[in-house]
Amino acid sequence: MAPPRKHDTDAILDAARSLVLRDGPRAASVAAIAAASGAPVGTLYHRFGNRNGVLVATWMRALERFQARALAAAEHPDPLEAAVGMAVSTIDFARALPEDAKLLLQLRPRDLLDGEPESDLRQRLEQMNAPLFGHIQRLTRDLFHSTAPRDLDRVANAVVDLPNATLRRHARQGELPAWLEADVAESARILLCHRPSPGTDGPGSD
Numbered sequence: 001m002a003p004p005r006k007h008d009t010d011a012i013l014d015a016a017r018s019l020v021l022r023d024g025p026r027a028a029s030v031a032a033i034a035a036a037s038g039a040p041v042g043t044l045y046h047r048f049g050n051r052n053g054v055l056v057a058t059w060m061r062a063l064e065r066f067q068a069r070a071l072a073a074a075e076h077p078d079p080l081e082a083a084v085g086m087a088v089s090t091i092d093f094a095r096a097l098p099e100d101a102k103l104l105l106q107l108r109p110r111d112l113l114d115g116e117p118e119s120d121l122r123q124r125l126e127q128m129n130a131p132l133f134g135h136i137q138r139l140t141r142d143l144f145h146s147t148a149p150r151d152l153d154r155v156a157n158a159v160v161d162l163p164n165a166t167l168r169r170h171a172r173q174g175e176l177p178a179w180l181e182a183d184v185a186e187s188a189r190i191l192l193c194h195r196p197s198p199g200t201d202g203p204g205s206d
């Protein structure tokens with residue numbers, strides 16, 4: 001059995017996250033992260049490669065934590081409840097892990113890194129997001145017996161756009177209100193249960 005690591009990875013990533021949120025990405029140098037976490041500079045280089053590696057790991061950990069909640073909700077056997085649960089999971093995540101939520105809301109990998117994100121990072125993000133997109137397609141088929149663009153868009157609005165926009169607005173105001181999950185669930189349910197009649201696509205529709 002391998003010996004336990006002396007300097008916990010989560011403690012290092014927590015320190016990096018705190019520096020980024022408090023002082024901005026440029027403040028999160030390897031030296032600053034090492035000082036804040038108590039881990040030697042050499043440990044950071046050995047474990048993450050460089051500054052970009054630390055910050056990518058910090059951001060990816062937040063995304064993985066969010067996705068774990070969304071994917072768990074998506075497994076509900078009832079497709080409507082699965083979709084509503086995915087919408088609510090965004091608020092649950094932000095309430096349980098507010099610092100991670102702030103990181104995802106305020107910054108993208110390109111904001112953290114020295115230079116443009118590399119192609120392997122973009123590929124990794126696509127691979128991580130693929131299961132969520134797969135569930136959106138599945139739920140669209142189950143709810144509407146269709147994967148037409150308009151139906152896919154409706155489900156994406158309910159489970160992604162609505163909760164993210166709601167969270168972003170309330171996050172600026174400080175503490176999340178106790179009723180937020182219930183309101184997001186109700187709004188998502190209304191979107192998912194109301195399917196406009198054909199021919200109501202607005203200007204330019206055939």
